[in-house]
Amino acid sequence: MHNNISTRIICSTSYNPWHNLAVEEYLLEKVKDNEIILYLWQNENTIVIGRNQNPWKECMCKDFEADGGKIARRLSGGGAVFHDIGNLNFTFVMDKKLYDLEKQLSVILKAVNNLGINAEFSGRNDILVGERKFSGNAFYEKANSSYHHGAILVDANMDKLSKYLKVSKEKIASKGIESVRSRVVNLKTINDDITIEKLKESLISSFLELYKGDSNIEYIKDKQDIQDLYEKYSSWEWKYGQTPKFDINFVKRFKWGEIDLNLNLKNGIIDSLVIYSDAMNSVLIKDIENELLKIPFKMDSICKKLNNINCKTDEKDMIFEIEEWLKSKIG
Template sequence: MSNKNITTKLICSSSHNPWYNLAMEEHLLKQVKTNEIILYLWQNDNTIVVGRNQNPWKECRCKDFENNGGKIARRLSGGGTVFHDLGNLNFTFIMDKKLNNLNRQLKVILEAVNNLGVEANFSGRNDILVSGKKFSGNAFYEENASSYHHGTILVNSNIDNLITYLKVSKEKISSKGIDSVNSRVVNLKSIKNDITIENVKASIIKNFLKIYGGNPSIEYVNNSVYPLESLYSKYASWEWIYGETPKFDINFMNRFVWGEIDLNLKLDNGIIDSVVIYSDAMDSKLIKNIEMLLVKTPFKKESIFKNLNTICSDINTTNLIYDIKKWLETKVG
């Protein structure tokens, strides 16, 4: 699609409250128009954000963090847990699904940091790196005719707090061939001392308009001028952040190339009565679909595999389901 058919919009949040900023992100996802792409820039202060299907108790030191004034939030997208403070900038491309083009969206970010004197590249399933170290993690979500791609940019974040409060599994670290979180992440300011949040933000906006066109003014939002009571209540609620943690009869865990699966099952007379799957897999909706398909299924390999086979819709999903089935082959009778 040529740029002449695309409408662009720039929105910056002046709130540092994660529950408001995530509510605004979902609001924009529901409101984005046909052939429109929105660049949304936002910051959270002293916040841990878990992926849609993650267990916060496992991913971070929840009580210690909250006792020290931190907020815990849960986003719609999959992927892993991240730490946000005011040394970190978040970006979200919110768009008509037809405009979703990862290479083009990444070009906005990569050229923005390149223009500030940092040579960066996209690597793995969701990381942007400089000199082999990660300064940006990315995640994705789609709903009906809309989708978003969002990510973090470590500019001058407190890495010590990140290390203190996040619990990164040894399996995840070793799968990346490194020995600590500290050796894996980097602030842009440590690469080039004159980089700031403001000049990163300005460079991203400049490159967004260069690549997508248009000349919109920046709209600033916060809860006092743009209240989102219902969505805010959702993101701030205990139920959304923590959810229930019922007792399960069976727990299986494994780490795959594409992420971790922590499968919890409660049985009733040989039938799967309830399921919770914790995962940092990127496809958050797929994990929820697997949960729903397993409920009321006999705890037998043939029955479970039959249901799993119904969701092999594309090559990535097919490969993921194949991996899960191969793993469960030795777990289920």
């Protein structure tokens, strides 16, 4: 179908999450027609939160930053993750029409299989060996390009992971799990021979095998091109956003993620609002936020706006569930 696919392999030499996320967004903007890029990168001592999450709720921000950690916010949805140089991050950036989740995942699965690990994809975004997860995935799309990215745990510091990340009681209850720690596993625990270097080589060779591409590896040096994006990702505003005091707070966990809706009203109009969420659909959450701003705090106004949103079938179902829940709150 797409015989003229062109490929690129790009590796970052920086361990700074703001640099690496800036490069990722730069590639998303610049990816060419019929091109797919495999971008490999690592962050040192970092917590990366999903696009719509509240950092204060997800991690011990103050303690983590006091211990030299960096907080970063990505474009994609989903939950908070801890990164150190014991894990390897991958991003497939592509012309949107080449997006093929099964093919992208098979690059990862083949790469770990070749290192003697029998893995499978599960549920919404996890890659498991047995019952335990070693990689979480997230997704983001623009008009003509998309990315699919994830972190692979090779030899990450599990103590830090459980020390700084806070997992909500509701989430643990809904998944029936004891703790963050019991459900994740380092690949090194399963096969002691695995290193980040070996995993990188294995990913690159399975990528080339599946996409038949050119094996030149490009290294990103600190480029001027990403200066503005770097400033965005490193800014307090992007990482923490506005957390004013809100008059009204509604929270509910759905099967697809949590919605934490915060509003201020002025004369019965929604004057300001923030929606925190770990739902994978990061753009939808932002669209809902934009639609509800400056409208009357009345159920019919809210439904009318929500039903205006242009979205996919599964997202229409999400909006329906949100409406039903709000009706029970607002009446």
